[in-house]
């Protein structure tokens with residue numbers, strides 16, 4: 001099968017031929033129709049998890065995908081050949097991922113069925129970004145009328161988070177450039193803050209001198225200074241970081257709840273999101289559909305940022 005791999009941490013991705021993996025007991029072989037691209041994909045190949053998980057090389061890049069079950073291993077009861085499925089397929093110890101024609105998943109892992117009405121490209125764009133958005137917004141414990149800042153709202157996680165927060169009845173402040181402001185407003189943002197025109201925290205503080213209820217920070221990197229975001233919160237507020245940049249103990253002393261968030265897909269969450277997307281209640285903008293052979297060049301470009309939606313690889 002064709003696949004995009006790295007041969008070690010930090011090496012350039014390569015488009016290669018690999019043996020098609022075989023499903024073992026309790027596993028399914030999935031023919032991938034579309035793979036979703038996330039910043040996590042290159043953070044992992046750069047070595048983000050090298051001290052905590054074994055990696056097998058050559059390592060197929062990527063996590064998110066949607067496709068069709070081709071074959072099942074012994075003992076598989078949840079899936080049958082021909083089922084349309086999607087989810088997270090990154091298996092670092094086995095060297096397996098989603099930027100490939102085929103991949104293997106555990107039946108009790110992070111995959112679920114998708115409705116017939118949901119295109120593979122849209123399904124592949126959901127797992128990491130929209131599960132993160134869904135669970136992170138839940139973690140903010142928003143109530144109707146609360147004000148939430150989403151810092152980094154113009155990307156994959158942010159666009160879904162705007163929709164979930166707006167559905168809670170929150171007033172959503174979303175960062176974005178003028179090019180995407182109408183789109184973010186359409187998704188449910190109350191105010192769009194142009195972060196290129198001045199520091200976001202200064203603009204929010206000026207408009208909300210009494211503070212806001214929650215911040216979902218998708219921008220501050222691990223080890224970065226998140227205190228300007230924390231400074232926007234009133235006592236009792238919540239600061240969520242998707243890059244593990246918060247210091248919950250220090251924030252607790254100020255009456256603020258800090259959460260270093262990691263997404264954790266379940267069959268129930270994946271099923272809910274697939275159903276919402278299939279009926280248009282969760283909208284995901286696809287920036288680009290790229291052939292698998294072009295994925296190495298795509299990754300180099302995606303690393304530079306400026307996502308205004310999701311990119312999908314089509315084998």
Ligand SMILES: NC(=O)c1ccc[n+]([C@@H]2O[C@H](COP(=O)([O-])OP(=O)(O)OC[C@H]3O[C@@H](n4cnc5c(N)ncnc54)[C@H](OP(=O)(O)O)[C@@H]3O)[C@@H](O)[C@H]2O)c1
Nearest residue numbers: 039132152154155156157175195242261262263305306307
């Ligand atoms: N912990 C978890 O479970 C988890 C799960 C998913 C994602 N994440 C992390 O969360 C972050 C966001 O993920 P994503 O998939 O949404 O990434 P993405 O699609 O690349 O979007 C990031 C967005 O942030 C914008 N941005 C960059 N700098 C900004 C700034 N200073 N102020 C405001 N906006 C800014 C970018 O716009 P420009 O590039 O145009 O500036 C881009 O639109 C990534 O770091 C990712 O690794 C963590």
